[in-house]
Amino acid sequence: MENKDRNLYRLDELSDYKVAPDYSDVRGWKIVDADNRTIGTIDNLWVNKDMQRVVYLDVKADKTLIEDSQREVHENIADGNEKEFMYRDGDSHLIIPIGSVNINKDTKTVMASGIGYDTFRRTGRFNTQQRFDRNYERAVLRSYYPDNDPSVGYDADDDTFYSRKEFGNR
């Protein structure tokens, strides 16, 4: 499924769109977990054109987080558990649903208070050359929220998927 079928675009691809007034353009801001550990920097915003809002933050993962996860992969490969890990070298970007974060305008920091460093470390990443698909989005949600109810729009191929509470809908 192409991104355009999901109405999903990077904001910088849409030259005729901008962040609405009264909302923060968080590109370039740091993102931290609940313990204030750096996850990375927000590189871009994934927006749903029909819904006219951001659905994911595109985060360039911090070098330390990548190194930590690579170390874990190597340890697991040594233990024969390599099937648990799907990502490749060079994959350095993560998506984080907008409803999972809080924005601090004063410190220009975004906090993912409900997701820990270890979860980010274990979540599959992508690289900017390859676009991610809906299956990757589902895998990310499963990784961040393993206990959340999967029934609401989880299998949807259309915008219904973004009506889940992880995207800021109650």
Added chain:
Amino acid sequence: MAEIKIEKKKPIWPWIIALLLIGAIVYYVFLREDQMQNPNRTEIENVTPADTIGN
């Protein structure tokens, strides 16, 4: 829980057209004034009564 809305940028061309239009109006008004003032600038020849008395 954060929310970031996006909106379509307002196109710049209506402003360009408006500026051009204002420019055209201003130019037209001044040019017209100039053209209207030109006939008034024709000098009126003074004919003094002394010129006619001699005849």
